[in-house]
Amino acid sequence: MSISDNVRARMVEGSWVRKMFEEGAVLKQRYGEENVFDLSLGNPVMEPPPEFAQELKRLVENPLPGMHRYMANAGYSETRAAVAAQLSLETSLEFTMNDIVMTCGAAGGLNVVLKTILNPGEEVVVFAPYFLEFGNYIDNHGGVTKVVPTDEQFIPKLDALEAAITARTKGVIINSPNNPTGVVYSEDFIHQLGDLLGRKESQYGTHIFLISDEAYRKIIYDGLKYPPVFHHHRHTVVTTSHSKDLALPGERIGYIAIHPECSQREELVGGFIFCNRTLGFVNAPALMQHAVQNLQQVTVSVAEYQKKRDFLYGHLVEMGYSLVKPQGAFYMFPKSPLEDDVAFVNELQQWNVLAVPGRGFGSPGHFRLSYCVSDRTLEGSLAGFKKAAQKLNLC
Amino acid sequence: MSISDNVRARMVEGSWVRKMFEEGAVLKQRYGEENVFDLSLGNPVMEPPPEFAQELKRLVENPLPGMHRYMANAGYSETRAAVAAQLSLETSLEFTMNDIVMTCGAAGGLNVVLKTILNPGEEVVVFAPYFLEFGNYIDNHGGVTKVVPTDEQFIPKLDALEAAITARTKGVIINSPNNPTGVVYSEDFIHQLGDLLGRKESQYGTHIFLISDEAYRKIIYDGLKYPPVFHHHRHTVVTTSHSKDLALPGERIGYIAIHPECSQREELVGGFIFCNRTLGFVNAPALMQHAVQNLQQVTVSVAEYQKKRDFLYGHLVEMGYSLVKPQGAFYMFPKSPLEDDVAFVNELQQWNVLAVPGRGFGSPGHFRLSYCVSDRTLEGSLAGFKKAAQKLNLC
Numbered sequence: 170m171s172i173s174d175n176v177r178a179r180m181v182e183g184s185w186v187r188k189m190f191e192e193g194a195v196l197k198q199r200y201g202e203e204n205v206f207d208l209s210l211g212n213p214v215m216e217p218p219p220e221f222a223q224e225l226k227r228l229v230e231n232p233l234p235g236m237h238r239y240m241a242n243a244g245y246s247e248t249r250a251a252v253a254a255q256l257s258l259e260t261s262l263e264f265t266m267n268d269i270v271m272t273c274g275a276a277g278g279l280n281v282v283l284k285t286i287l288n289p290g291e292e293v294v295v296f297a298p299y300f301l302e303f304g305n306y307i308d309n310h311g312g313v314t315k316v317v318p319t320d321e322q323f324i325p326k327l328d329a330l331e332a333a334i335t336a337r338t339k340g341v342i343i344n345s346p347n348n349p350t351g352v353v354y355s356e357d358f359i360h361q362l363g364d365l366l367g368r369k370e371s372q373y374g375t376h377i378f379l380i381s382d383e384a385y386r387k388i389i390y391d392g393l394k395y396p397p398v399f400h401h402h403r404h405t406v407v408t409t410s411h412s413k414d415l416a417l418p419g420e421r422i423g424y425i426a427i428h429p430e431c432s433q434r435e436e437l438v439g440g441f442i443f444c445n446r447t448l449g450f451v452n453a454p455a456l457m458q459h460a461v462q463n464l465q466q467v468t469v470s471v472a473e474y475q476k477k478r479d480f481l482y483g484h485l486v487e488m489g490y491s492l493v494k495p496q497g498a499f500y501m502f503p504k505s506p507l508e509d510d511v512a513f514v515n516e517l518q519q520w521n522v523l524a525v526p527g528r529g530f531g532s533p534g535h536f537r538l539s540y541c542v543s544d545r546t547l548e549g550s551l552a553g554f555k556k557a558a559q560k561l562n563l564c
Numbered sequence: 565m566s567i568s569d570n571v572r573a574r575m576v577e578g579s580w581v582r583k584m585f586e587e588g589a590v591l592k593q594r595y596g597e598e599n600v601f602d603l604s605l606g607n608p609v610m611e612p613p614p615e616f617a618q619e620l621k622r623l624v625e626n627p628l629p630g631m632h633r634y635m636a637n638a639g640y641s642e643t644r645a646a647v648a649a650q651l652s653l654e655t656s657l658e659f660t661m662n663d664i665v666m667t668c669g670a671a672g673g674l675n676v677v678l679k680t681i682l683n684p685g686e687e688v689v690v691f692a693p694y695f696l697e698f699g700n701y702i703d704n705h706g707g708v709t710k711v712v713p714t715d716e717q718f719i720p721k722l723d724a725l726e727a728a729i730t731a732r733t734k735g736v737i738i739n740s741p742n743n744p745t746g747v748v749y750s751e752d753f754i755h756q757l758g759d760l761l762g763r764k765e766s767q768y769g770t771h772i773f774l775i776s777d778e779a780y781r782k783i784i785y786d787g788l789k790y791p792p793v794f795h796h797h798r799h800t801v802v803t804t805s806h807s808k809d810l811a812l813p814g815e816r817i818g819y820i821a822i823h824p825e826c827s828q829r830e831e832l833v834g835g836f837i838f839c840n841r842t843l844g845f846v847n848a849p850a851l852m853q854h855a856v857q858n859l860q861q862v863t864v865s866v867a868e869y870q871k872k873r874d875f876l877y878g879h880l881v882e883m884g885y886s887l888v889k890p891q892g893a894f895y896m897f898p899k900s901p902l903e904d905d906v907a908f909v910n911e912l913q914q915w916n917v918l919a920v921p922g923r924g925f926g927s928p929g930h931f932r933l934s935y936c937v938s939d940r941t942l943e944g945s946l947a948g949f950k951k952a953a954q955k956l957n958l959c
Binding site: 171172173174175176177179180184210212213214216217222225226229230232234235236237238239240273274276277278279280281284285286287288302305306309310376378404416417418419420421432433436437439440443444446447448449450451452453454455456457 | 568681846848852
């Protein structure tokens with residue numbers, strides 16, 4: 170009687186990450202925090218880099234007059250210009266501050282973009298496995314989620330995408346490096362994707378936005394380079410945050426960047442600014458905008474994440490688990506040794522190891538591990554993985 | 565082709581505050597910042613109180629481990645408990661942290677509340693003049709805005725409200741101290757309002773939420789006490805922020821507080837937390853949650869705002885303007901000497917004084933002045949008000 174029917178239904182459907190969080194809390198209370206090995210959350214254990222602490226200290230000790238006041242809803246010109254300069258450097262395209270809107274993280278940015286572009290009933294494609302919140306975000310603004318599968322290597326199937334695109338397709342969300350798989354899309358793949366979208370736009374006389382969620386852009390391993398998506402489709406909008414690269418997830422600071430040559434760019438940016446305001450974000454948090462302005466080239470220690478990946482990946486393979494080696498982000502997405510991924514996650518729980526079932530990402534038959542945790546947690550989890558592997562005769 | 569039809573339409577309809585901001589920017593460029601007297605924006609000129617600076621310094625110099633990480637979507641337990649303790653003190657009701665959800669300001673909180681409760685087509689009442697964003701917020705979540713008038717003193721007309729409430733009415737938004745009028749509702753009025761809502765709930769067998777936007781609760785003059793709304797209706801939800809009381813509008817920190825005895829309280833709070841997450845706020849900014857925890861009894865200098873009110877109010881009355889004396893917030897809403905409020909605001913602009921026409925708040929025939937500006941700006945504006953008054957023979 171009180172709560173919206175849709176919200177109630179979506180709450181029940183729920184978040185598996187959240188569910189694991191709650192079950193984990195019970196285990197931790199029963200066995201002690203140090204005896205539970207929680208690989209269920211993408212909440213980086215690393216502190217922000219020292220440069221961030223310095224910037225924050227500088228700002229707090231020498232406050233700028235009015236630095237906690239409202240600014241333009243798009244954010245501070247200086248911060249937007251700094252982001253634009255960095256993107257210009259990374260992409261060789263000419264970004265200006267007018268292509269950038271500062272947002273409350275990537276989650277805020279995605280909601281702003283979707284609200285801006287979606288008419289009721291228009292479709293947005295996501296590729297399974299995917300961050301399930303995408304479905305909530307699309308639904309928030311009256312859109313319809315179309316799920317397209319990926320192949321064995323978690324690369325989207327372009328023939329399936331081609332079949333899924335209709336005259337009502339308004340956007341395609343990609344996320345590379347990927348949550349939950351850790352896969353990084355190749356430049357060649359992105360080129361083919363952009364090419365397909367361009368052809369479909371011509372076929373239907375529409376604009377199809379490539380919405381690239383790049384929250385993990387800077388967390389990338391093995392000397393791989395991140396291939397800029399902008400080069401391959403003019404209707405590209407990037408949403409990202411400093412949650413992972415500066416380890417600031419609680420601070421809600423990120424941005425939207427639009428292709429400088431996107432058609433109707435000015436109206437779109439006007440829409441982003443309007444929706445940033447009217448969805449209630451108003452503006453990205455002021456102090457954090459100041460703090461990240463000079464940190465566009467700073468990133469947490471990626472080598473440390475790579476070491477964690479190597480450690481966990483090596484041990485899991487040795488135990489007989491089957492998985493695609495992640496090249497970025499801080500997740501891996503092994504095959505579930507049991508057909509029922511929830512049953513397997515429950516099995517791991519018997520050994521006080523917390524993971525998220527693949528169905529929490531639209532891909533049952535897998536499970537997600539997050540390794541942005543302490544080495545002690547990773548080391549402690551091995552016994553549980555080993556026992557589960559032995560019980561199920563993986564080797 | 566790119567932007568949503570609804571967003572485009574709402575952008576064109578636009579915000580008068582924003583329009584004045586843009587026209588003001590042109591004037592400032594032409595005549596110099598110091599020669600334009602901008603009373604159009606509710607962006608407090610005051611710096612946050614020294615206690616805030618101290619808290620921030622303490623946190624930055626002695627960082628808590630993980631203090632920039634994700635926390636539960638509802639916010640830190642310690643911060644929620646501090647807010648609950650303060651509300652218990654102010655209301656003599658027993659709030660616990662489970663009644664509190666930390667939000668990205670009151671704008672974020674209102675969107676979260678409306679998303680949580682509204683089914684498509686359900687109605688929410690607002691009282692004109694009102695903060696026009698309320699209409700955008702309601703529309704964001706599929707609701708329908710019903711505008712009910714106020715009387716000459718800007719007190720909502722309860723007979724009109726009674727006539728406006730239907731079986732589809734899900735909420736009534738009030739804002740006291742009020743933007744744009746500065747009016748503070750009396751306890752007697754709130755009692756009558758709660759009584760009416762209770763009767764209508766019985767009549768229709770519904771729950772009607774009293775959504776009390778209390779962003780200006782602590783900015784109140786003449787020794788007036790703020791009458792807690794909670795006492796008068798069980799289905800009350802308060803949204804507020806520290807934007808005004810701690811002068812932190814750019815930082816986006818506020819909270820939702822639900823009546824501890826609200827029916828279906830647990831499901832509602834679960835909905836708030838869910839919507840806080842899925843609308844993309846995720847959580848209120850972490851550092852600001854830490855910072856405001858110990859500042860629940862701290863407020864900027866209200867005496868200083870009162871001085872500004874007395875100054876501007878006194879001069880305007882003397883010049884012949886007709887207005888209700890504001891008792892809180894930092895706005896006044898005089899009658900427009902010209903029937904066409906836009907024409908009068910343009911008249912003021914001739915003298916480099918910026919105001920917002922009443923139609924920007926759903927009440928043509930008035931204009932809004934914001935006096936959270938420097939004394940120099942207030943003093944400088946008088947010449948323009950005087951010239952306009954003389955030209956229109958007000959005295």
